[in-house]
Amino acid sequence: MKASHFYISTLKEAPSDAEIISHKLMMRAGMIHRVAGGIYSYLPIGxxxxxxxxxxxxxxxxxxxxxxxxxxxxxxxxxxxxxxxxxxxxxxxxxxxxxxxxxxxxxxxxxxxxxxxxxxxxxxxxxxxxxxxxxxxxxxxxxxxxxxxxxxxxxxxxxxxxxxxxxxxxxxxxxxxxxxxxxxxxxxxxxxxxxxxxxxxxxxxxxxxxxxxxxxxxDAIAYCPTSDYAANIEKVDCIPLSNDRAAPMETLLKRATPGKAKCEAVAEYLGIPLERTVKSVVLATDVDGKIKIWLLMLRGDHHLNEIKANRISGLEEFRFASEVEIVEWFGTSSGYLGPIGTKRPMRVIADQTVANMSDFVIGANELNFHLTGVNWGRDLPEPEVYDIRNIVEGDPSPDGKGKIAxxxxxxxxxxxxxxxxxxxxxxxxxxxxxxxxxxxxxxxxxxxxxxxxxxxIEQNFDDRGIIWPETIAPFEVVLCPMHYDRSQSVRTVTNQLYEDLLNSGIDVILDDRGERPGVMFFDWELIGIPHRLIIGDRSLKEGKIEYQERRHTDTLFLEKGSAAQVVARKVKAAKKL
CATH class of the missing domain: 3.30.930.10 (Bira Bifunctional Protein; Domain 2)
Structure with a gap:
C-alpha cells in the first residue's frame, strides 16, 4: 500500500469527550469517527x-x-x-x-x-x-x-x-x-x-x-499469584476469616458517637480496629404489593457483593431501601443502624465472617449512638449466614494455595x-x-x-501513541523516505525495499506523500506501526538504512542490501511469539 492511495487523518489533540487513552488515541490516529453516542464508523486504519x-x-x-x-x-x-x-x-x-x-x-x-x-x-x-x-x-x-x-x-x-x-x-x-x-x-x-x-x-x-x-x-479480578486461580470479583467465594467464634468478653454498652455515621469514624472515635465494627446495609423487596425489609451485616472494612446478595432466595429483585423506609423500620436515619431494637421485624443476613465475630460494634438505632460488646446468641438471635461480601487483597485464595492479589x-x-x-x-x-x-x-x-x-491500546501505548502487536497492526512496516519526490537514489532504494517486503509477505505501507520528516514520524508513531525504515541520502552514502522498532527508542543501521530480509524476519518472528 502507498500512502498517497490510502486515507490518513491524524489529529494533534483528542476531542474533549474522549475519556480514556484508547478512545483518545483511536480518535487521534484516525481509526474511528463518531456518528452518535456509542456509535462509530471505522475508518480505513481502524x-x-x-x-x-x-x-x-x-x-x-x-x-x-x-x-x-x-x-x-x-x-x-x-x-x-x-x-x-x-x-x-x-x-x-x-x-x-x-x-x-x-x-x-x-x-x-x-x-x-x-x-x-x-x-x-x-x-x-x-x-x-x-x-x-x-x-x-x-x-x-x-x-x-x-x-x-x-x-x-x-x-x-x-x-x-x-x-x-x-x-x-x-x-x-x-x-x-x-x-x-x-x-x-x-x-x-x-x-x-x-x-x-x-x-x-x-x-x-x-x-x-x-x-x-x-x-x-x-472489572476487578481476584487471582492467586501462586496458583492458577482467577475470578471476577463478583464470582469469588470468600473463605470465612475466622473459623471459630470467640466467647464474649465484653458487656453490651450503649456508647455516644456524635456525628460518627461511618464505620471508619466510629472505629477511630472509640479507639478500636475497623475490623471490630459491623456495617448495616438495608435492602427492600416488593412481594405482592407489600414491602419487605432485609438487614445485611458486613464487617466494617468489607463491601456488599450485590451479585451474591441477588442469589439469596427472596432477594432476586432487591433494591436499596429508601430513607423513609429506613426511618420507618429502624426509627433513625442511616449511619446508626443495627438489628437490636428495630421498630419493625425484618430478616437479618450476616456475612459468614460477621457470623463468627464476637464483642463487635453496631448502630444503636438512635442518632449519634452505637452499641459495643455485641454478641450473637447473648444479645441478638443467631442470623442467617451467607457469603455476601467482595473479596479483598490479602484474603485467602478459595483454592487454598495462597493469598489473593x-x-x-x-x-x-x-x-x-x-x-x-x-x-x-x-x-x-x-x-x-x-x-x-x-x-x-x-x-x-x-x-x-x-x-x-x-x-x-489500553495495554500498549506510550506518550507518542499506539504500540500495536504485529498481528493486528494496520500495517507491519512503514517506509519513510526523506525527499522521496526529489531524490532519485532515495526513490529507487525505497521502491525496491517496498517490492522486496511485499514479496516476503509483509504488510507494508510506503509514505510517498512528500511530507516533512517530523510529520511522517508523528503520524506513524501515533498510528503505532511496529517497524519503521527511514531511507535518506546521508545514510545511503554509507550503504545503510535506518531502522527503528516502535517499542524501543534505539536506532539500528541495516545494510541496504539485506534490510528487507532482516525486517521481514523480525516481523515473522514477532508474530510467532
Whole structure:
C-alpha cells in the first residue's frame, strides 16, 4: 500500500469527550469517527486492524471445528417472547416495529435465532455435536455509552453456539472453545487472564471471562499469584476469616458517637480496629404489593457483593431501601443502624465472617449512638449466614494455595455452559440413542472484536501513541523516505525495499506523500506501526538504512542490501511469539 492511495487523518489533540487513552488515541490516529453516542464508523486504519482480528478468530474457530454462518441483525419479537427474554432483558434491548406494527429487536446476541435454526434442522443425536459461529454487528442500548469502543452501543462481535446430546459432550465442546480462546488472545499478543465469571442475563451454569489486563479495566479480578486461580470479583467465594467464634468478653454498652455515621469514624472515635465494627446495609423487596425489609451485616472494612446478595432466595429483585423506609423500620436515619431494637421485624443476613465475630460494634438505632460488646446468641438471635461480601487483597485464595492479589481487566471474551436454558424454553430436542426425545445441551461463546481494539491500546501505548502487536497492526512496516519526490537514489532504494517486503509477505505501507520528516514520524508513531525504515541520502552514502522498532527508542543501521530480509524476519518472528 502507498500512502498517497490510502486515507490518513491524524489529529494533534483528542476531542474533549474522549475519556480514556484508547478512545483518545483511536480518535487521534484516525481509526474511528463518531456518528452518535456509542456509535462509530471505522475508518480505513481502524478497519484494517479489525479485519486482522477477525482473521485470527476465524482461523482458530475453524481449527476448533466451529462452522461459520450469518444470522440476521433484526430478529422477530416472537423468538424473544418464547425464550422469556423479551421482558427480562431490560431497556438495553432495542425494540422496534415494522410497517405492519409487528415487534422486532436489533439483536444484542443470537441465542434465540440459532436455537430456532437448530430445533428445525437437527432431529437426531447423530447430527450432534455442532457448533455454529458468526462475526456480526450487534446493538445494545447502553444507558450511558462511554470510553469509545469499549462500551459502545453498536459493536462487532464473534458469537458461537454449540449444541450437544448430553452434559458430558457439552463439557467437551466448552473445553474446545476455551482452548480456542486461549490461542486467539495469545496469537493477538495480549496479556490476558481467563477468570471464573457470573453468567448474568445469558443464563446457564459454568462460565469464564477472558480479560485483557489493564489499569483502566472496569472489572476487578481476584487471582492467586501462586496458583492458577482467577475470578471476577463478583464470582469469588470468600473463605470465612475466622473459623471459630470467640466467647464474649465484653458487656453490651450503649456508647455516644456524635456525628460518627461511618464505620471508619466510629472505629477511630472509640479507639478500636475497623475490623471490630459491623456495617448495616438495608435492602427492600416488593412481594405482592407489600414491602419487605432485609438487614445485611458486613464487617466494617468489607463491601456488599450485590451479585451474591441477588442469589439469596427472596432477594432476586432487591433494591436499596429508601430513607423513609429506613426511618420507618429502624426509627433513625442511616449511619446508626443495627438489628437490636428495630421498630419493625425484618430478616437479618450476616456475612459468614460477621457470623463468627464476637464483642463487635453496631448502630444503636438512635442518632449519634452505637452499641459495643455485641454478641450473637447473648444479645441478638443467631442470623442467617451467607457469603455476601467482595473479596479483598490479602484474603485467602478459595483454592487454598495462597493469598489473593487484585488487578483490573477489560472483558474481551466470555464462554458459557448454558445447558438446556434455551432448548427447554424453545423446545429444541433431538432423538437420543434409545429413540427418546430430549432437550439439546447448549453452550455460547462471545468475543468482542471491536472491543479488542480498545483493550489492545489500553495495554500498549506510550506518550507518542499506539504500540500495536504485529498481528493486528494496520500495517507491519512503514517506509519513510526523506525527499522521496526529489531524490532519485532515495526513490529507487525505497521502491525496491517496498517490492522486496511485499514479496516476503509483509504488510507494508510506503509514505510517498512528500511530507516533512517530523510529520511522517508523528503520524506513524501515533498510528503505532511496529517497524519503521527511514531511507535518506546521508545514510545511503554509507550503504545503510535506518531502522527503528516502535517499542524501543534505539536506532539500528541495516545494510541496504539485506534490510528487507532482516525486517521481514523480525516481523515473522514477532508474530510467532
Amino acid at each position: 478497519l484494517r486492524s479489525i479485519r486482522k482480528i477477525e482473521t485470527i478468530v476465524r482461523e482458530e474457530m475453524n481449527r476448533a471445528g466451529a462452522i461459520e454462518l450469518l444470522m440476521p441483525a433484526v430478529q422477530p419479537a416472537e423468538l424473544w417472547q418464547e425464550s422469556g427474554r423479551w421482558k427480562k432483558y431490560g431497556p438495553e434491548l432495542l425494540r422496534l416495529k415494522d410497517r405492519n406494527a409487528r415487534n422486532f429487536v436489533i439483536g444484542p446476541t443470537h441465542e434465540e435465532v440459532v436455537t430456532d435454526i437448530v430445533r428445525r434442522q437437527i432431529k437426531s443425536y447423530r447430527q450432534l455435536p455442532v457448533n455454529f459461529y458468526q462475526i456480526q454487528t450487534k446493538f445494545r442500548d447502553e444507558i450511558r455509552p462511554r470510553f469509545g469502543v469499549m462500551r459502545g452501543r453498536e459493536f462487532i462481535m464473534k458469537d458461537a453456539y454449540s449444541f450437544d446430546k448430553d452434559r458430558a459432550s457439552l463439557a467437551v465442546s466448552y473445553k474446545k472453545m476455551f482452548d480456542a480462546y486461549v490461542r486467539i488472545f495469545t496469537r493477538i499478543g495480549l496479556e490476558f487472564r481467563a477468570v471464573i465469571a457470573d453468567n448474568g442475563s445469558i443464563g446457564g451454569s459454568e462460565s469464564h471471562e477472558f480479560h485483557v489486563i489493564a489499569e483502566t479495566g472496569e 487484585m488487578c483490573r481487566g477489560i472483558e474481551v471474551g466470555h464462554v458459557f455452559q448454558l445447558g438446556t436454558k434455551y432448548s427447554d424454553a424453545m423446545n429444541a430436542t433431538s432423538l437420543s440413542e434409545t429413540g427418546k426425545s430430549q432437550h439439546i445441551e447448549m453452550g455460547c461463546y462471545g468475543i468482542g472484536i471491536t472491543r479488542i481494539l480498545g483493550a489492545a
